[in-house]
Amino acid sequence: MARRILVVDDEQLIVKGIRFSLEQEGMEVDAAYDGETAVKMARARRYDLILLDVMLPGLSGLEVCQQIRSFSKVPIMMLTAKGADMDKIMGLEYGADDYVTKPFNILEIKARIKAILRRTAGSAETRRRRESHIISSNGLKIDADRHRVFLHDQEVNLTTKEFDLLLLLARDPGKIYTRDQLLAKIWGEDYDGDARTVDVHIRRLREKIEKTPAQPVYVCTKWGMGYFFRG
DSSP states (O other): OOOEEEEEOSOHHHHHHHHHHHHHTTOEEEEESSHHHHHHHHHHSOOSEEEEESOOSSSOHHHHHHHHHTTOOOOEEEEEOTTOHHHHHHHHHTTOSEEEESSOOHHHHHHHHHHHHHHHOOOHHHHHHHSOSEEEETTEEEETTTTEEEETTEEEOOOHHHHHHHHHHHHSTTOOBOHHHHIIIIIOTTOOOOHHHHHHHHHHHHHHHOSSTTSOSSEEEETTTEEEEOO
16 A cells, blocks of 8 residues: 655645655655645545645644644654754654755655654554563553553553653663664664754653653653663
């Protein structure tokens, strides 16, 4: 089945170029030129990935990302202006999985999209073989097969990256992972982001599962070393 991509950018020439390139790879591409339309399309149809520009008329790309995250875990890749570090950080804060800086090379776009799709691919049978089923600890339950998390029987809505981080740490309680190790295991060896990516996702994860994020009981920090799960 062809992968379905939603491209969101108000510059029609950019959308046209990206659409042509991705369709050459056998992908199905939809387009939205403003934030409100993008949110409606993301609600109405299942996508394998959303490519989202930060600068949009009406709702900004960051606002679109935040709204989509309220109902979907679809991977989101942000397009940011060159050197706009704050856009990148804020994109991660709002739930984006990756970002590409404008002006970009279309080959980089395709490579990053393929990398994300590879990481999220796999049949249910393959996923079941790779993942343990249920992990429970102090009121926190992680259902690896269904990619669902419950805290005291209330479901917690995590993004794909947040879930992957939690599952990796929880599978081996007490094991300390450095930021570089987490980047490699969750984002892939070819990801060229920096350690702030891990820190942002850990902070957002704690805000969702910890009663007091500054004093975590699940996802903890070993100062100077990295992160670990306290089972």
